[in-house]
Amino acid sequence: MDKSATHHPTVAHPHVEHAHEELGFWRTYVFSVDHKWIGIQYAVTGLLFLLFGFTLMMLMRWQLAYPGRPIPLIGGLFGQDKAPGGIMLPEFYNQLGAMHGTIMVFMGVVPLAVGGFGNFVLPLQIGAPDMAFPKINMMSYWAYFLGGVTMLASFFMPGGAAQSGWTSYPPLSVINQGQQTMWLIGMMFLITSSLLGSLNFITTTVQLRAKGLSWMRLPFFVWAQFVTSFLLLLAFPPLEAAGILQLMDKVAGTSFFMPSGLVVSNRIVTSMTGIAQGSVASGGGNPLLWQHLFWFLAHPEVYVLILPAMGIVSEIIANNTRKPLWGYRALVYSLVFLGFMSFIVWAHHMFMTGMGTTMSAFFQTTTMIISIPSVVILTALLMSLVGASIRFTTPMLFALAFLPMFGIGGLTGLPLGLAPSDIHLHDTYYVIGHFHYVVAPGTIFALFGGVYYWFPKATGRKMNDLLGQLHFWGSLVAINLVFFPMFIEGLAGMNRRMYDGGAQFAHTKSVLYWNVVQGYAAWALGLFQLFFIVNFFMSIKWGKAVDRNPWEATTLEWAAPSPPPHGNFLTEPIAYRAPYEYSVPGAAKDFTPQFEPERA
Amino acid sequence: MNIPYTVEERPDTGLANGKLGIWLFLASEVMLFGALFSTYIILRVGATEWPHGELNIPLGAINTVILISSSVTMVMAWASLKMNEWGKHRLYLLATFVLAAVFLVNKYFEYSAHFATGEGPWHSTFLAIYFTMTGLHGLHILGGMIVMAYFLGPGAKLWKTNPDQFANRIEYTGLYWHFVDLVWIFLFPVLYLL
Numbered sequence: 001m002d003k004s005a006t007h008h009p010t011v012a013h014p015h016v017e018h019a020h021e022e023l024g025f026w027r028t029y030v031f032s033v034d035h036k037w038i039g040i041q042y043a044v045t046g047l048l049f050l051l052f053g054f055t056l057m058m059l060m061r062w063q064l065a066y067p068g069r070p071i072p073l074i075g076g077l078f079g080q081d082k083a084p085g086g087i088m089l090p091e092f093y094n095q096l097g098a099m100h101g102t103i104m105v106f107m108g109v110v111p112l113a114v115g116g117f118g119n120f121v122l123p124l125q126i127g128a129p130d131m132a133f134p135k136i137n138m139m140s141y142w143a144y145f146l147g148g149v150t151m152l153a154s155f156f157m158p159g160g161a162a163q164s165g166w167t168s169y170p171p172l173s174v175i176n177q178g179q180q181t182m183w184l185i186g187m188m189f190l191i192t193s194s195l196l197g198s199l200n201f202i203t204t205t206v207q208l209r210a211k212g213l214s215w216m217r218l219p220f221f222v223w224a225q226f227v228t229s230f231l232l233l234l235a236f237p238p239l240e241a242a243g244i245l246q247l248m249d250k251v252a253g254t255s256f257f258m259p260s261g262l263v264v265s266n267r268i269v270t271s272m273t274g275i276a277q278g279s280v281a282s283g284g285g286n287p288l289l290w291q292h293l294f295w296f297l298a299h300p301e302v303y304v305l306i307l308p309a310m311g312i313v314s315e316i317i318a319n320n321t322r323k324p325l326w327g328y329r330a331l332v333y334s335l336v337f338l339g340f341m342s343f344i345v346w347a348h349h350m351f352m353t354g355m356g357t358t359m360s361a362f363f364q365t366t367t368m369i370i371s372i373p374s375v376v377i378l379t380a381l382l383m384s385l386v387g388a389s390i391r392f393t394t395p396m397l398f399a400l401a402f403l404p405m406f407g408i409g410g411l412t413g414l415p416l417g418l419a420p421s422d423i424h425l426h427d428t429y430y431v432i433g434h435f436h437y438v439v440a441p442g443t444i445f446a447l448f449g450g451v452y453y454w455f456p457k458a459t460g461r462k463m464n465d466l467l468g469q470l471h472f473w474g475s476l477v478a479i480n481l482v483f484f485p486m487f488i489e490g491l492a493g494m495n496r497r498m499y500d501g502g503a504q505f506a507h508t509k510s511v512l513y514w515n516v517v518q519g520y521a522a523w524a525l526g527l528f529q530l531f532f533i534v535n536f537f538m539s540i541k542w543g544k545a546v547d548r549n550p551w552e553a554t555t556l557e558w559a560a561p562s563p564p565p566h567g568n569f570l571t572e573p574i575a576y577r578a579p580y581e582y583s584v585p586g587a588a589k590d591f592t593p594q595f596e597p598e599r600a
Numbered sequence: 601m602n603i604p605y606t607v608e609e610r611p612d613t614g615l616a617n618g619k620l621g622i623w624l625f626l627a628s629e630v631m632l633f634g635a636l637f638s639t640y641i642i643l644r645v646g647a648t649e650w651p652h653g654e655l656n657i658p659l660g661a662i663n664t665v666i667l668i669s670s671s672v673t674m675v676m677a678w679a680s681l682k683m684n685e686w687g688k689h690r691l692y693l694l695a696t697f698v699l700a701a702v703f704l705v706n707k708y709f710e711y712s713a714h715f716a717t718g719e720g721p722w723h724s725t726f727l728a729i730y731f732t733m734t735g736l737h738g739l740h741i742l743g744g745m746i747v748m749a750y751f752l753g754p755g756a757k758l759w760k761t762n763p764d765q766f767a768n769r770i771e772y773t774g775l776y777w778h779f780v781d782l783v784w785i786f787l788f789p790v791l792y793l794l
Contacts (some may be wrong), residue, residue, distance in 0.1 A: 132603060132617040134603070197627075200621075203617050207610050207613060207617050238636060241639065248721060253721065254724070256728060284643070284647055285643070293635055
């Protein structure tokens with residue numbers, strides 16, 4: 001990709017024209033301000049973190065399938081403080097669990113979906129030469145990078161990584177031995193990164209739309225990124241505040257989240273700080289306060305995970321059904337409403353905290369309301385398929401799988417959103433199954449689809465179709481074998497975050513064998529990702545070379561050369577029509593791009 | 601390659617990029633301090649007793665006056681640019697910078713008085729929220745001072761090549777500065793008086 005980015009024949013002309021702007025290696029590939037390269041940096045880093053987070057999970061799956069048995073082959077690598085004799089310690093299991101969640105959400109999916117796809121595709125789709133603030137864009141990536149390094153470094157520090165789950169509930173997170181402080185500092189970097197990114201996305205969308213590209217002509221993907229950016233901009237700061245408060249509890253001996261007279265292991269908890277070592281913590285804090293601040297971010301965060309995926313799926317579906325999206329306006333209004341509602345549903349994560357029935361009633365009502373726009377979006381996408389002669393390309397397979405997978409994830413969420421049924425299901429594997437269906441075969445499938453779909457735009461080459469199909473079908477089967485049994489386990493009452501996978505409880509005996517099945521399925525899932533990895537790197541060099549519009553698509557990014565040069569478009573792009581004018585009656589071909597002028 | 605609307609306004613939105621950007625940034629800052637103020641309310645409502653008279657009200661009041669004055673000088677620094685009076689602009693911007701520095705010096709005396717008696721943030725929930733909120737606000741003051749120092753120093757060159765863009769940058773700095781001011785105007789009564 002490196003070579004072709006600067007020496008591709010279609011780029012030759014502007015390359016010569018801007019010869020005086022020639023940038024060195026560092027400015028081109030490391031500290032680049034080009035939105036496309038930053039997008040690729042984000043995407044590749046995000047994919048690496050996804051792989052790393054998945055590796056942590058494969059280790060955990062071994063422990064769940066075979067509790068207390070030494071990890072084969074690599075068990076000796078973890079050292080005495082993590083896995084003596086290759087047998088995983090509970091503390092190490094907790095580190096893996098906490099970091100799996102943190103890495104997948106904050107360093108894998110969001111950077112790939114928003115930082116990667118948003119950065120690469122959004123300015124192209126609105127016909128802009130770059131983001132509104134290219135330098136801030138670069139800083140956003142490097143803040144993310146530093147956050148990632150901080151999180152990874154915490155594994156190698158005394159006490160190991162954070163151990164209190166990705167939710168980091170106090171008082172446990174404040175008093176445990178892991179590097180919670182590093183987790184908090186890492187989160188500060190990630191929050192800074194998403195703040196810089198989101199204000200850039202919003203400004204770019206508002207200010208840099210091409211001539212003729214009115215709001216109702218925006219591709220749905222742009223709308224999705226736009227709404228997502230507002231969620232990031234407004235929901236992350238409360239978590240930053242909460243992070244500052246927890247950091248104060250960790251290092252300055254405050255008691256924001258520490259109740260008075262907290263007793264752990266028969267001892268009154270003392271101040272954590274070196275300044276007042278040994279003195280009793282002043283107390284008066286409120287552990288629920290953290291949960292409120294955390295979920296005020298983390299519920300909108302769920303929509304940060306899913307909305308860009310819906311955007312990607314919409315683009316792929318419109319392109320491969322050769323039809324306009326069904327109900328474009330309804331989709332847009334639902335999306336905006338969804339974004340707004342996501343700010344007032346957070347406490348449905350807290351039905352079990354004893355916050356009171358009035359609160360529960362309010363939040364279960366808003367939760368039921370928010371399911372309506374989600375269903376509208378899913379229905380509109382399903383209706384788009386009706387009567388279409390579908391092209392089953394690799395990206396389309398992923399997009400098609402997204403619909404039922406996200407459907408399962410969404411529908412299984414309803415019993416969790418209602419307080420009475422949540423009491424039974426709370427903190428069981430049912431919850432894990434529910435949100436993984438949304439994020440893994442839902443969002444991550446959409447992201448894979450997006451990679452296959454826009455890869456030709458980024459590199460000028462298509463990814464291999466056969467490897468893509470193998471990747472898809474293998475992943476689809478394996479991932480369902482991992483996550484579907486979780487519903488069965490959860491309904492049987494198996495709790496999440498159990499070091500031994502629930503073996504200590506009599507009532508889970510009948511479902512324990514699923515842990516072994518899930519283990520094999522997870523490792524198989526890992527193997528099937530090799531097809532993607534090989535395909536990705538092989539296609540950069542040897543993929544089938546394509547022109548600027550290989551999918552015969554209609555949106556503006558396909559007007560730019562593949563790969564687009566610095567500044568993107570050779571001539572100023574103008575939007576003449578709505579984004580998805582496929583199969584227009586009377587037209588010569590089955591797609592009429594936004595950038596094609598009306599014939600006189 | 602030039603990004604459109606960095607200096608001039610886009611006709612249909614009536615905004616330059618930076619103006620929208622700084623307002624979005626301030627929106628997220630509102631959420632940050634909003635969360636901290638909510639924290640204050642929740643902790644105070646849940647407390648059995650709440651200390652009074654622990655803070656130096658005269659010093660806090662002086663600091664309030666200082667910050668409001670600095671907001672005025674900040675506006676003047678921008679207005680002078682619009683009237684093309686470079687000398688006045690330098691003077692007003694420098695005055696804003698000095699007022700901000702005086703604010704932090706006063707804050708230093710307040711903090712050190714607490715630490716001298718061993719009553720840091722670990723002492724009570726009240727002092728914990730006091731130190732956290734004023735500390736974060738102080739960091740915002742410091743950030744503003746760094747930006748002003750930049751425009752007093754190397755950043756001032758832009759005035760020669762692109763006066764409109766420079767005036768815009770001072771305007772955005774001013775918007776940020778008024779916000780930092782506004783936060784203090786909430787902090788002072790909430791922490792010192794109530």
